Amino acid sequence: MLTAPSYRGVEEAYLALLRLVSDTDQRIEARGNDAREVIGVGFRLADPRQRLPYLASRKANPVFQFAEALWYLAGRRDLEMIGYYAPSMRFNSADGVVLGGSAYGHTLFNPAKGDHRSPFERVLELLDTEKDSKRGFLPVFSAAELAVKDNLDMACLTGLHLLVRGWRLHMVCHMRANDLDCGLLSDVFSFTMIQEYAAVRLGLQLGSYTHFIGSAHVNDRNAARVAKVLAEADARLGPHRFPFPTMPPQTTSETITQVLEHEELLRTNKVQYEATDIAGLGIDPYWQQALLLFEVYRQVVHDKTKAVHQDVLEALNPGLRWLLGHRWPACTAAEGER
Incomplete structure (x- = not known):
């Protein structure tokens, strides 16, 4: 018996939660934000790799x-x-x-005071030796955050729970609060990437992803966009389907470092890459997709281009091209992927 409704990917879960909150009469006013709210909701993703929504009205930003x-x-x-x-x-x-508090990775991937291993590495070590352990929990929210007066950045993520069952790595995420329109999609994308990275490191298959929220809300200022998203979903004959690739088994922390070295060069406009340049960097094609996205953004921000280079767009996965084509006019060469 499932404790949360199950969906194939994040788009279906996102739409279901938007409908749920849009139909509620429960309202809150917190920190100057008027919102509709549902307390205590959750969902499960059978395929956590389906971590991107393909909704033109939402204009999700894969970069x-x-x-x-x-x-x-x-x-x-x-x-x-x-x-x-x-x-x-x-x-x-x-x-x-x-x-x-929102720098979740700083908490997860750096050693705690007095330790020489990060919480993430400690949990991987635990799960590598105790396959059925229930103790693979990674806390993020800290009680110390409550003592900070007028805290501008309190963690919304309370923790991630990793569970190995049947040679698959499952994850359960606990959120104290989620802005369904603005924060949910990015959170699920990042947390399922962390889940898949952990599965790769442990040599396991990817299991389900479950997401629980204490306060699921939509701010009134975003209600118009939510209405457009739901209207688009209702009018479609069916959702767009673009498969998301599998993270390569050789991915390590050194892989992340290498990708970010090139990201910094692109972000600071110290290099300009063509698709062939990125293909020749010695980085797995999976992570080349991230660098292609960063090159697109470099052209948009630094070059202020009116048309992103076609070779870069064509080297991107179709789903990423579709999303870019709906977000930036400079990427409208992707229109053929609709």
């Missing part, structure tokens, strides 16, 4: 989603990187240099 996932996996908290892809995140920083 940011890959950047945030890599930022987490590298254990970073700096605004220098993530603020480039999402400038609005700078408003959540107390000092304009680093982020606090």
Whole structure:
């Protein structure tokens, strides 16, 4: 018996939660944000790799989603990187240099005080020796955050629970709160990437992903976009289907470091890559997709191009081209993928 409704991928779960909250009469006003809210909801993804929604009205940003996932996996908290892809995140920083509670990767992938191994590595070590363990929990939210007056950046993620069952790695995510329109999609993308990375490191198959939320809400200021998204979904003959590739089994922390070295060169406009340049970097094609996205963004931000180079667009997976073509006019060469 399932404790949460099951969906194939994140798009179906996202739409179901938007409908649920849009139909509720429960309202809250918290920190100046009027919103509709449902308390205590969850869902399960049978295929966590289906981590992207293909909804033109939503205009999901795969550039940011890959950047945030890599930022987490590298254990970073700096605004220098993530603020480039999402400038609005700078408003959540107390000092304009680093982020606090929302820098989940900094908590997960760096050693705790007095330890020499990160919590993530400790859990992998546990699960490698105790296959049926129930103790593979990675806490993120800290009670110390409650003591920070007017905390600008309190963690929404309370923790990730990794469970090995039948040679598959399952994950259960616990959120204290989720903005369904703005935060849910990026969270699921990053957390399922962390789950798949852990599965790769353990040599296991990818299992299910379950997501529980204490406060599931939609702010009134985003209600119009939510209505458009739901109207689009209702009018479609069927959802768009683009398969998401499998993370290569040879992925390690060194892989993440290598990808981010090239990301920094692109972000600072120190290099300009053609598709053939990226193909020749010695990086697995799976991670080349992230660099292709970062090159697209470099052209949009630094070159202010009116048309992203066709060779870069053509080297992207069809689903990523579809998303870019609906987000930036410079990527409209992707229109043929609709």
